[in-house]
Amino acid sequence: MVYLRSLLFLIAGFATGLNAKSSTGDSVLVIVEPKQQDNYSLFLNGLKKQGYDLTFRAPKAEAPVVIEYDDPTFAHVILLASENKVFAKDITPQSLVELLGKKTNLIIALSPKQTPLSSLAAEFSLTLPPPGTPLISYFPKREGPPSVIPVSVPATHSILSENLHPVWFSGVPHSLGNNPLLVPILRAPAESFAAETDGGSPDALVDAAERGGEGLWAGSQLGLVTGFQTLDGSRVTWVGGAAIFSDEYATKEVSKGVPSGNLQFARDVAKWTFQESNVLRIDRTTHNLVNSTKSLEQYTTNDQIVYSAYISKYDSKTSTWAPYSGIKDLQLEFTMLDPHIRTALLPVPGVPGKYSAAFRAPDRHGVFKFLINYKRKGLTSLQSSTTVAVVPPRHDGYPRFLSAAWPYYTGAISTSVAFFLFSAMWLAGDSHEKRAKGHKAE
Amino acid sequence: MFSLPIIALLVAGAQAAVLTLQSPRFTVSSSTGSQLRSEPISLAHASSIPVTLTKDDVLKLTFQVIDKESGKGVQPHQTFLRFYDQNSGEEGIQPIRVTNGGKAKFELNMARPPLSLPPTSDAPLQVSLLIGSSTYSPLALSLFDLIVPASHPVPAHPDEASFHPLPEIHHTFRPEQKLPPRPISALACIAVLAPWIVLLGLWGQVAPRAVHLFSPGIFPFILTLGAFESLLVWYWVDLKLGQVLSYGGVLALVTIFTGKQALSKIGDRRVGRK
Known part of the structure; x- marks a missing residue:
């Protein structure tokens, strides 16, 4: 089934001239007010040019529905209508969570207004400031309102292109919980803080801080764009303001002659969310005795066992999976209830995509599992489990002529x-x- | 619209009013009230000597925000003290209450650290002052490095550990069984063989003669007995049970025949029927 699908993707890739595509599907639903659709033309046309199949839908339109007969209609959903309080019947926080459970990827834009989506964000360990308090910053000195902020992008980030120009942001920040499934993509500048749009009073800020808890939203610990990868592998990106994808910010210069990084940033975010980048899979795993190639169903205690895993990474440029040897911290566990052995599964030089480890089977018999459970922020998690029996030596397997x-x-x-x-x-x-x-x- | 941004910025920079601090000063006092250190803060560069607070000390910071030109006190929108740990990336923001006249006073009592103080390690916190206002140029001042007692580590999510390499686990194997030294085994072998000395000694005295050894009635039986013994040795060295049973079965038939013949021969001889 999987092979068939990847084959179909491959054929589709050739048919459209090897466009960059997602590893999970190309249909995208964009939920946006028809009036504002043109504001995001650069970003959305970029997606179209990449080979995505965009469908537009007004937030209150009844069709096309996101889940039909328990089956998600689209592979990815972009929710740009951030200020809407009322959506069509089928777009609810519950249905969005259900979509995630069905391997649909989401980009959800938030706004300073209180909407059903802001309460959904809390379920993803993101805490939003009170309604009506967008992020503002007086730094650096610039023209324009303090709520439109140039944010410098981390120079090296597993999701983003290297050395992006600063991006323009306006919207709402969120504080991040300690949930390890969160993938911070863009953090707020250290000098920024959330405050009422009309400025608010200086004393209100002090009072907010003195109230304790999360009274004051300020500083570089706040997130502006944050990804979340579910345990199933589907990805959702929360964006503090839809304006980051807008044509206006994409064309706005951050300083004389320096274009903003918004467009590339938006592409990188979409690439990650739509399972184009940082997508890995385990093709197969093998195990055998040292100096043998035959895979056994049971091993004897104290046997020398070799375990190998073949890992591929999705290459969106060619829409193919290519062997990938870049993982340095892969670990193998040999477990019976508890891990008895945990050892590094290192890339084999000369064989791309192959990771191998050799170890001596424990001198305890029972049903063991070779386990790979590789979870890293921003990367597809890799899971594999193979059950084998470890048995004591047979009656004639013991040492003789002692x-x-x-x-x-x-x-x-x-x-x-x-x-x-x-x-x-x-x-x-x-x-x-x-x-x-x-x-x-x- | 942005054809002349840099010029616009330059103009804005030239026109924007500038804020500055008047008589910024920090004081460190112990819990008993005695003053340990009191220094004015330089606006040009951060203090080179870090400020150290023990667990009962109090840090006091006073300054007045003024308009650089008019010298009048100003209450900016944003007056934040930022504590930043460069090693861990932890950051705490503490807003400071500024009066309408621009006067500000901040007290950090380490006996009751404010919530804004980030979790700390051994590394010093960089303390900076951020002043922002819609009508003035923003002002960021690096004040000093602050060394405070390390706090408890931040509680991590229970699943956080699985997102990092986990410690390696090695199985502790049972020690190999110890064998006694070979000379001792060899000595024991000799002890086991000792009865042969007695046997061979007595043999010499009795000196039995195997007169009928090669007689056609008896020799096949002795041969088959020997074959049985060899089969058992072969079994010990190499054979499996099934093979031994089949070979042994065949051999047993032969042995029954040869044995019957040999024993009847001996019987005949003994009763003297020969």
């Missing part, structure tokens, strides 16, 4: 030899009894 047993061997052999000699002598000998008897008879 020096400690020499006396027993000698004893047994000497008894045998003695028995044989005795038998031979008794059978072949001339008995004295007979002679004695013979004498009497005579």
